[in-house]
Amino acid sequence: MNQETTEESNEESYILVWLTGIVFLVAMAAIFLYVPTEQTEGPVQRIMYIHIPSAWLSFFAFFIVFICSILFLWKKEREWDIYAYASAEIGVIFCSLVLITGPIWAKPIWGTWWVWDARLTSTLILWLIYVAYLMLRAQTDAGSMRARYAAVLGIVGFLNIPFIHFSVLWWRTFHPQPKVISSEGFGKGMETSMLITLGISLCAFTLLYFLLMGQRVRQEKLKDEIDSLKREQLYSS
Amino acid sequence: MDNFGFLFAANAFVWGGIIYYVYTLKQRSRELEKDLELLKETLSRESR
Numbered sequence: 001m002n003q004e005t006t007e008e009s010n011e012e013s014y015i016l017v018w019l020t021g022i023v024f025l026v027a028m029a030a031i032f033l034y035v036p037t038e039q040t041e042g043p044v045q046r047i048m049y050i051h052i053p054s055a056w057l058s059f060f061a062f063f064i065v066f067i068c069s070i071l072f073l074w075k076k077e078r079e080w081d082i083y084a085y086a087s088a089e090i091g092v093i094f095c096s097l098v099l100i101t102g103p104i105w106a107k108p109i110w111g112t113w114w115v116w117d118a119r120l121t122s123t124l125i126l127w128l129i130y131v132a133y134l135m136l137r138a139q140t141d142a143g144s145m146r147a148r149y150a151a152v153l154g155i156v157g158f159l160n161i162p163f164i165h166f167s168v169l170w171w172r173t174f175h176p177q178p179k180v181i182s183s184e185g186f187g188k189g190m191e192t193s194m195l196i197t198l199g200i201s202l203c204a205f206t207l208l209y210f211l212l213m214g215q216r217v218r219q220e221k222l223k224d225e226i227d228s229l230k231r232e233q234l235y236s237s
Numbered sequence: 238m239d240n241f242g243f244l245f246a247a248n249a250f251v252w253g254g255i256i257y258y259v260y261t262l263k264q265r266s267r268e269l270e271k272d273l274e275l276l277k278e279t280l281s282r283e284s285r
Contacts (some may be wrong), residue, residue, distance in 0.1 A: 044240035047247040055252065093258055097251050104247040108240040161245040208255070215262050229276045236283060 027204040030197040040127050040195075047105040049197055052180075053205035054097040055123075059161055061091030061209060062130065066158035069151035078224070080189040081147040084154055086216035088133050095127045110138060118167035119175035120159060129157035142227075185219055 031049045038045035038058070064087040072080035102120065103113040114120065133153045140146040168177050180190065180198065 042240055044243045046244055050251045052245060093254065099260050100250045101247045104250070105244050212258070212262070215266065219262070219266055219269060222273060223268070224245060226269065226273050226276060227257050229273070233276065233280055233283070236280075
């Protein structure tokens with residue numbers, strides 16, 4: 001990387017940090033000050049504004065893993081493997097947050113932390129698949145075979161996501177049916193202020209994804225640079 | 238229904254999780270940058 005490119009990317013990430021911070025502040029203000037308290041569930045319903053964006057972020061991250069894994073298998077370029085790995089790690093972090101915030105929301109509403117219904121179980125399976133993806137990458141030696149195995153797992157794991165989405169429609173579950181994208185139309189199952197707040201929160205989490213991706217990808221590239229310098233040192237000595 | 242405790246717990250997990258992850262990312266980046274600098278120095282010393 002030359003100095004000019006580094007300076008440019010530093011400036012871009014600086015703008016992204018500020019933008020993400022500001023959108024998060026607006027989202028927090030909307031969640032705690034703007035949106036009215038839901039009548040049946042009370043204040044605990046506000047968990048929705050962090051639970052759904054966390055789920056969105058993890059699904060989006062796994063979608064990027066899926067796309068980048070296909071591109072890696074097709075083009076055999078290390079760049080795509082880096083993007084897939086970085087995105088999988090972020091996806092697992094936010095999928096974990098979904099599996100934590102979900103039961104916290106469920107306890108006062110359903111009276112139980114967890115039920116083995118289709119939506120919850122398939123989300124847990126998704127989390128386990130991508131934890132396995134990260135373990136595979138950590139336990140096997142670096143090289144194209146590791147990247148190939150990981151890419152296959154990254155593609156297979158994503159196939160679970162449509163199943164998670166439709167599970168609440170195909171089976172009778174404890175988990176509520178989709179309200180934002182429902183059969184009645186976009187946002188028809190929700191009040192406008194709730195929809196706006198959720199939209200702002202979704203924007204904030206999406207920006208956070210790009211910020212974290214930038215950092216994670218940069219790290220992987222630094223690791224590659226270190227490895228190549230180590231090899232250079234080994235051959236020169 | 239007042240369930241502020243649950244609302245607080247969910248927010249604490251999400252924000253705590255995000256802040257901890259960002260912190261570990263920063264730490265990892267700092268360590269990698271240090272390693273890279275050290276390696277570059279060693280290589281330039283060896284080539285002299």
